[in-house]
Amino acid sequence: MRTLMCGEVRDDHVGSTVSLCGWVARRREHGEHLAFLDLRDHTGVVQCVVDGAHDLRSEWVVRVTGTVRPRPDGTVNPQLETGTVELGECTVEVLATAEPPPFPLDERAGDVDEVVRLRHRYVDLRRPEMQRNLRTRAAAIAAIRRSMDDQGFLEVETPLLIASTPEGARDFVVPSRHRPGSFYALPQSPQLFKQLCMVGGVDRYYQVARCLRDEDLRADRQFEFTQLDAEMSFAGQEDVLEAITAAVDAVVRTVRNEGIGEVPRTTWREAVDRYGSDKPDIRFGMELVELTDLFSETGFQAFRAGSIKGIRHAGGSESTSRSRLDDLTETCKRWGAKGLVWMRVEAGDDGGTTLVSPVAKFMSAAELAGVADRLGAEVGDVLYLVADDWIRTTHVLGLLRLELGRPPTHEGGLRFLWVVDFPLFEDVDGATGRPVPAHHPFTMPHEEDLDLLDGDAEALLRVRSQAYDLVLNGWELGSGSVRIHRGDLQQRIFDLLGISAEEASARFGFLLDAFRYGAPPHAGFAFGVDRLVALLLGEENIREVIAFPKTQSGTDPLTGAPSELDAPQLADLGLRQVPPPG
């Protein structure tokens, strides 16, 4: 049907007769007997010269047969890959007519209401940007498979209809027709199955896996997303980090034609301490500065707190109005802070600096001098201080740091970071004294922290796990851990978590059973392909790299999902609708 792609026509083809197929991108008529037709397919656009184009319209699907010829002097278009040539003496065959597109398909389409784009996604996908995104995504996944295959990993498919397990995210569920009243769950990840693969001698497993979580959507979160999921036998943390780094490096080389180099590492504690986040964006500084000790004997009531930290917005004073400061204070309160102390750094009478703040009068000269010194205050800066417990202080300042300093997605390069030594428990329940696991209950504690498992709540919170995250520009790309493969240690963790033998057996008995038949030590990881591809393309939103995404409220404007079931379908599944609560 076609002999060449639109974007492929070059000087080499001059003189040959070719047939091209595509969509009419644009048409420029110059009277009865001359019109230019820009024909588009996914490879690009080429100009066809036709004898009048009155009967052709935008986005019609056509087959054009003509002779490639050089463009006349002065009419070369350097904007086009095909700009030195054109197709002449064209005959045009209309393969399909088309209504005018619902929105412009040129570079202006980026401004169009996303619902309109999603409702007509099939049109949106024709745009060069979307074609680029789809094709980059496919290339990234191909690079992942190549890398994993080369490293001796075996791709194994695991089921989509599985048993629900209550921990973690909310499950999507599917009613069973054969057993009315019973439900399958869709996997939040293939976690348990990949561990079964290890017991099954797969040795190195991977899967480009769809994961489903029924949680609220965000710019970087969809109900369903794609992960590179991997697990390795007879391997520890270093082996996993190395293998995953290689796979990510392969992707970046494919997409960006550059390696990722040595990926720096930080501990979880250091990340939170310095950036107020376990997924720090290290493209910019503005680090959290420790101030607690400066206020150990303060008369300022609000600063009698466990943790006081500050950040410095260099040169921010001029662009930060009083009402902006009030807004930021309110925002910090919404984030959980008791308040926000801001200080403008102004020139002092003695030639030094002075901190101007509504609360400066409650602080001693030594305290103010200490703050200015620690934060490296210079005239024109704004300093922001928060006092609370360590968790809240770092959390709020971490968010404020992003609000004040985060560069746009496409700036600042790619700053990967491994965050290691996550805590095993994120909290200890005040009422029961039971620790709350930070990861899943099969996460291996640090060998040297095992003694702490016998300690009090404070000791438990100090237990580090062999769990690690990969972070890119402030996005959590993925996480993994070394798994517990020994029954006795697993039992101890279950005991600590207050999971009875019956409960453990009911929830993941099949995995514990499997471990009794010879489980190799193993460790694994998974990272989000949508997020990685989006960041590599400079997109702020993973919907841009997903062919058919959902809106933030979880609907699909194209298909109308989710939709209601009719009565016979419900009856077949043994379901009955009840009125919505409220």
Next chain:
RNA sequence: GGUCCCGUGGUGCAGUUUGGAGUGCACGCCGGCCUGUCAAGCCGGAGGUCGCGGGUUCAAAUCCCGUCGGGACCGCCA
């Protein structure tokens, strides 16, 4: 569960603060002219439930309340 922002011909926007006739801009669409354009150009035309409902008012795109849709974020996402 919560905070903030947005909704005006097919598309993008201005108009909303300070109520006064659906007023305007750009693109697209339809018709005409046009033989070297390339976001072609020129002339003409069509196209509107100002998201929806209620309220205030002599009068509402504009003010108030509610609601729907969308987006960003907090919570949530082991």
